[in-house]
Amino acid sequence: MSRVVHLHVGAPKTGTTYVQDRLGLNSRSLARHGVHVPTGSPLVSPALFQFRAALDLLGQDWGGRPGHADGAWDQLVRKIRRTSGTVVVSHEILAPATPDRVARAMADLADSEVHVVYSARDLARQLPAAWQESIKQGRKWSYRRFLDRCERGNSWFSRAFDVPSVLGTWGAGLPPERIHVLTVPHSRVTGGDSLWLRFCRATGIDPAWAPVDSERANRSLGVAETQVVRQLNRRIKRATRREAEYDELIREMLAQDQLVRRSSAPVRLPPERFDWAEAEADRWIEWLRGSGVDVVGDLEELRPQRPAEGEKWRDPDKVGAKKQLRTAIDALAAMTQEAAGRPDPERQLVRRVRAQAQRLRQS
Template sequence: MSRRVYLHIGAPKTGTTYLQDRLSLNARTLAEHQVHFPTTSPIVSPGLAHFRGALDLLGQDWGGAPGHAEGSWDALARRIKKRSGTVVISHEILAPAAPGQVARAMRDLAGAEIHVVYTARDLGRQLPAAWQESIKQGRRWSYKRFLDRYEKGRTWFYRAFDVPRVLGTWGAGLPPERVHVVTVPPSAARDQHGDLLWRRMCATLGIDPSWAPLDSDRSNRSLGIAETQVIRQLNRRMDRAARRESTYDGLIRDMLAQGELVKRESAAVRLPPERYDWAEEQAERWIEWIEGSGVDVVGDVAELRPVRPAADEPFKDPDKVRAKRQLGSALDALAAMTREAARRPDPERQLTHRVRAQAQKLRDR
């Protein structure tokens, strides 16, 4: 039984949400062509199964109840071994894995032809998106502090974005033709951008795009500077990063940071002008490594070079947003939370109804 496994390891903020959702939506039609995007249970989506499997492989436990990921990697590996043809595993938190964790993945998938796929994007777009994502997830650092730490290699995102480091680790022992870099195309209309990225991924995986006719409308959309600052201040007020209260953490992340506030029009978070020289140096280092390593490239490595903004496009500092602009976003957030609270059932009222219903049953006997 021949089996080819593609490990799509990230990077974060490279359209992974869109790619994973499109694979999931079309899992049935893809399976008809021996292309599998597996799950570990009929009641668990492939995306959740891959997230838990990645957590388990990395020895991490977050994003759910304690122990929710335990055993998930082994369960996923067993499911993979039951498949023939092409199997795709995808989650962006795999990118910064340590050598020992990568070695375990390769051992557990032994017997298959293993490929590593890495979607890469220029730092001019990547770093603003990464800071926003960290704020969505509960961090409270300023944009400047985030960028300073990234330049020093002291953030999780640096370990996930640095192409030579990531692919040097994941590609160790693999022939270079089995290591694939898919470049994220330049910004364009959202549908055109997603379709081009999808076609590049299909070319990498050996998928005919017609096998996956359903498009995805999922994307991890960006916040503007005012909205990001409101979430950041809310994180500080509620100490989200330390407490991780699931009762309200999901509300802030899903309903506000990825829902209500992305609808607002606000200046985009951009890379500061003084950071472009450094970002360009990193891009040249990445490109030199890619071209020297002989790995497969789908797209154009030139797309990894950041594009400087036009001279007449002023930079707006996300750390210095006027209070009036933040107020509008904060009021929208408060309104959304109020509507959500009104929709939710009152526990005391529910209890009263249950007691009355039980009493009525007793009287009717």
């Protein structure tokens, strides 16, 4: 049985949500052309199923009850082994996997021709997006502390973003032509479409096989909105932030929907961090040019673009009280409307009991 498995391992904040959603939306069409995006059941999206499989492979347990991902990786491997043609597995949390976890993945897929796909983005855009994402996920660190840890290389994001480290681990033992690096375009206007076309080229997918576009994207918050969510995180107990209701209410409804509609200064890389970001880009580009891996895109897109002369930088850690108050009021209004619109389970139970009692009296 001939089988090619493309492991899209990240990086975070490089359009992975868009790619995964588009794969899921077009999974049936892709399957008709021999491209398979495995899932657990028709009721579970490929993105969620593969997220759980990635968690299981990494020995981690995010965003659910304890043990919710147990066995998911083995289930994914069984599905892959029953498939011929092309298989696509995608999740960005795989990027900073340790050598022993990568070795397990490669051993489990030893009967397939494995390719590694990795999308890379310049740090001037990637780091601000990563800090916002961490705040959406419940973290409460300041922007400065986040950047300091990234510069020192001791944060999860910095490990996931480090091109030589990630590809050195995932590409160990693979010929360079099986390692595909997609650069993320600087332009926001054409970025999503260009990235998808580059992903298709790397995986051998004809774009015509996936005609349904995705509207999913992790939209950016401004400095005021991010600071308000951060302050909210600081006041919520850690146990509460681990519950699914936090993710649904704060991340999905508030941070991903209501607050992104507001307009405030964007989160950007501080001017004094550009020298370091440019040095990192030089290191990445030099490694890629000497590695022989397949680069889809332009390596120059990995270089950060400095802001225009005279453009003012806004410190996300120092947002004025009035701006925070206006944002907080908007957030409170949105959450109040959401709470008012949700059914009360206790009241619904009382109504059902009363209705049943009425039916019994009438019978």
